[in-house]
Amino acid sequence: MHVTVSEILERFQPEGLITDHIGPDAVITRIAPIEDCAPGDLVFIDKPKYVGDVLQRKPAAVLTTPAIAAEFGESPALAILIAPNVRLAIALIKQAYADRDVRDTEWPRIHPSAVIHASVEVPADAIIGPGVVIGADVVLGRGVVLMANVVIERGSRIGAETVLHPGVTVCIDCEIGAGCILKPGCVIGSEGFGFAQDAQRRNYRIPHTGKVIIEDRVVIGANTTIDRATYGATVVRSGTIIDALVHLGHNVEIGEDCILCAHTGLSGSTRFGKRVIATGQTGTIDHITVADDSVLLHRAGLNTSIKQSGMYAGGPAQPLQQYLKNMAVMPRLHEIWSRLKKLEKAVAQLGSAE
Numbered sequence: 250m251h252v253t254v255s256e257i258l259e260r261f262q263p264e265g266l267i268t269d270h271i272g273p274d275a276v277i278t279r280i281a282p283i284e285d286c287a288p289g290d291l292v293f294i295d296k297p298k299y300v301g302d303v304l305q306r307k308p309a310a311v312l313t314t315p316a317i318a319a320e321f322g323e324s325p326a327l328a329i330l331i332a333p334n335v336r337l338a339i340a341l342i343k344q345a346y347a348d349r350d351v352r353d354t355e356w357p358r359i360h361p362s363a364v365i366h367a368s369v370e371v372p373a374d375a376i377i378g379p380g381v382v383i384g385a386d387v388v389l390g391r392g393v394v395l396m397a398n399v400v401i402e403r404g405s406r407i408g409a410e411t412v413l414h415p416g417v418t419v420c421i422d423c424e425i426g427a428g429c430i431l432k433p434g435c436v437i438g439s440e441g442f443g444f445a446q447d448a449q450r451r452n453y454r455i456p457h458t459g460k461v462i463i464e465d466r467v468v469i470g471a472n473t474t475i476d477r478a479t480y481g482a483t484v485v486r487s488g489t490i491i492d493a494l495v496h497l498g499h500n501v502e503i504g505e506d507c508i509l510c511a512h513t514g515l516s517g518s519t520r521f522g523k524r525v526i527a528t529g530q531t532g533t534i535d536h537i538t539v540a541d542d543s544v545l546l547h548r549a550g551l552n553t554s555i556k557q558s559g560m561y562a563g564g565p566a567q568p569l570q571q572y573l574k575n576m577a578v579m580p581r582l583h584e585i586w587s588r589l590k591k592l593e594k595a596v597a598q599l600g601s602a603e
Contacts, residue, residue: 250346252277254310254328257342266338269331271318275309280347291342295335303327312338351394351412352376366403378415390427402438408465420477426465426487434472437461441476441483441499441517455479457499470495470511479517492529504541522558532564547572 255274261267281290283299283306290308294300300320303311310328311321318331332338354376363381365371372391380398383389387401390409397415401407405419408427413419417431420438431437443455459478463469463485470493475483478500485491488506495509498517503509505523513531521527522541533539533551542558545551550564560569567575578585 250278250280252346254330257330260345261338261341265333266341267312267330267332269315269318270328271321271323271331272310272325272328275328277309277346280343281308293335293339312342351396354378384421405438414471420461423461423463423477425463426467428466429463430468432469432471432473432493435469436474437463437469438477439474441479443479443499443517459483459500461485464505467491473497475501476517486523498535544569 253274253276254270258267258270276289277291278289279291281287281292283292283294283302286292286303286306286308288307288309291310291312292303292308294303294311294313294317297317297320300317308327310330312330312332312335314333314335315331318329321329356378359371359377360379360381362379363377363383365377365383366385366387368385369383369387369389371377372389372393374392375389376394378395378397378399381395382400384401384403386404388406390407390411392410393407394412395401396413399413399415400418402419402421404422406424407413407419408425408429410427411425411429413431414433416433417435418437419425420436423438425431425437438461440457443457444452445455446452457477457479459481461475461477461483464487466488467485468490470491472493473491473495475485475497476499477483481500483497483500484502486503486505489503489509491509492511494511496514497503498515498519500518501515503521504525507521507524508526510527510529510531512529513527515533516535518536519533520538522539522543524542525539525545527545527549528547530548531545537551538554539545539551540555540558543555544560545566546560546562546569548564549561549566551566553565555561555566561567562569562572
């Protein structure tokens with residue numbers, strides 16, 4: 250990495266990510282955490298308590314808020330970049346200058362061990378790694394990156410600039426949009442969990458003949474599984490991010506810009522609105538709907554739909570403030586029970602005395 254402060258400004262100031270700059274036009278050779286920063290580094294500060302550490306370590310540049318920037322004085326020895334949203338600046342600047350280059354591969358652009366059906370047209374800028382298998386009539390967008398041992402089954406579509414990390418499986422007829430990232434071990438479009446029973450309770454598989462549609466700019470974490478629909482489609486809409494080890498059942502629909510954290514499990518035909526946040530180990534029964542902008546906390550377990558946006562927690566899920574009050578009482582349940590029994594005994598004795 251070798252970039253100047255002025256080059257960063259030229260790239261990001263017009264769009265408002267960085268609003269101002271004071272100090273020298275420093276050369277930056279690394280983006281570093283505060284505790285490990287040194288001369289030549291760029292660091293990000295979102296809390297005033299770190300100013301002293303940074304001044305002592307003397308990095309080349311700091312990106313921070315307007316309020317914290319004032320603590321460095323009018324003529325600081327290091328470059329100060331000012332951003333209204335430091336976390337967003339971290340994301341976009343690291344993407345631009347310090348991200349992994351997924352197109353920088355040690356293998357030939359199309360590895361000789363890849364198995365590609367003759368019906369597939371491979372874009373001139375696609376990267377296809379060792380052991381990749383691509384079935385008949387698959388459509389690949391420009392600039393796709395398929396890392397080692399990716400499997401894309403017949404009839405599937407992969408959008409432009411999408412990256413599939415090692416071991417991803419995209420099952421028959423599924424659709425992945427543009428600019429998506431699927432991390433190692435994802436399985437998209439495996440058959441959903443649907444069975445019928447006879448009088449002896451023997452199980453008979455119900456074929457799932459639908460598909461999965463992943464829209465644009467979706468990120469899916471490692472070893473997440475998304476089942477194909479029984480009929481129609483399981484859908485994840487644009488901009489949603491999904492953590493590792495999440496499971497979406499058949500015919501689930503996730504709205505735009507949702508966040509699903511690790512170990513979330515959504516049963517079949519669950520519907521999330523836009524911008525829903527599900528924290529770790531959220532779960533639903535089937536056919537639940539959740540309103541736009543809801544936040545599900547503390548292992549939320551949903552057995553009824555949420556029709557009004559808000560914060561909900563626990564299982565069964567309840568409004569957050571009610572949940573917190575109930576949790577505060579929980580450690581005292583035995584004490585409250587003992588007091589209740591004493592009161593009942595006292596009332597009974599008063600009654601017998603009359």
